[in-house]
Amino acid sequence: MKKCLPAAALLLLILGGALVLRLAPYDYAFQDRDATMAPSTARHWTGTDELGRDRAVRVAAALLIGLTGATVAAAITTTIAACFGLLAAFSPASIAAILMFVSDIFLSLPWLFLLMMARSLLPLTASPLETAVATFLVLAALGWPACARAIYRGASVLRSAEWLIYGRACGLKPRQLVRLHILPHLRPLILPQFLICVPAFVVAEANLGALGLGVGEPMPSWGAMLLELDNSALLAQSHWVYLPIALLVAVLLILESFAREGETNA
């Protein structure tokens, strides 16, 4: 029961977000010019931002965009890491050393600096949707080295397992060995890597957004919402400005509890 609580809370948040987006009469980009920086009113329950956009709708959209993007990016990065780690573990030592050196090159630059550099080099004229896709793709493309190292270490142990030698002796093809035996054995290692990546990517997106390198306006994102906190006039109007950051911390706590549980089970 205790273990189901975070999952239930996350499901509730996602359903709540979807419901807000479904029932609200405006979309996230709609500007109510008569109600800019409005406090909580009957029309806008959680107030509006400096452009008159409904905060509840934008927070709900940011929640769903952030979670979907981070989950897809984590799935891509874990797949790349699994392929890379397995390739290194089952290759001759010299090739494994080269592959791990490549992963070390990526790890030799601080994660946020690397992300920032890669994300900023995209064209200046990209549409908001393109910037959102680019941001999460950059996260997926640069997040794999640490996971690949962990999977490589786990897979290296399996290389000399008796059941693997037996499988080879029985004439199983490498692809069959990977699909039927190696991947199921590595699942307890791969799943935690995926669960660790999701909150890490949400945080990275928020940090990138706060530096002006995240998802482009008017598409809502956690990073763009954090930028709202710089507006002191808005802060004086309503305490609802703090809603995005409070929700972000709650989501991250839930995601991190999943990651911790995954690590414990592994």
Add this chain to the structure above:
Amino acid sequence: MSLPTTILARAGRTLLLTLCAAVGTILLVRFAPGFFSDSLEMDAKYAQAARSEIQAENNQQQSVIPIAIREARSWLKGDFGESREYHVPVAELIGPRVRVSALLLGQGISCGWLLAVCAALTISGLRRGGLVCGLPFTVLLAIPTAAMATACILAEAGGPVLVLSLLIAAREFKFLRNLLEGAWRSPHLLQGRAQGLSPRALVRMHILPNIAPQLCALATLSIVTALGALVPIEVIFTVPGVGQLAWSAVMNRDLPVLVAISLLMASVVAFAGMLSTRTLTLEVE
């Protein structure tokens, strides 16, 4: 392998890693789809013909090999080129900022470690309530650095050092606590407790000497964590350090500055990695 050979091999690997990171930066910047984008192209006051001229001028100077040769030549002379944005030698631009960032890193890492060690020592020795006591660190871990920095500015309390310390403390607390909990449960400590040794004596005489190599490895890795957090912290608090310069270079596609900062960061990270591996290897030996 003898110790000098191992050290030489590690140093060679570190150097190679650093160079690869710099070359990787050049390639990344050069082949990124937005490399030819220039803020001048977006400026409405320029006519189409002028924009095409700007683009053509940029294209002429932007082949990979000339860039790499130019950069390598200037590195050998100890010169990192001239900033495209500020029109100042990169070395002059980075020098004073390195001092500011190093001071911030030093203060942040020391305070963070002090906080993490004190909390982990106290909490790992508790028989009950460890989870509740560790809750603040769990919450801190869930707050993005940029949000923490903005919160400090809004509350008009603390500054870059506090944010960096909290971040380091939150990250290291988890590892330290696991390390110390394992140490407290070891049989020789139980024996020590049974003989009536005080907790302070146990920590000083048994725990700290045993976990010292892992602590050193963790401490060097803190540098990597802190370097990553440096950019949002310096940008939000407007600290004139390397992180802020990196952000400005990234925003303005200032290649010479970006390559120099990549080289600097990669050498620090690779050196920290080498130290942490070496410390652990010595312990195993």
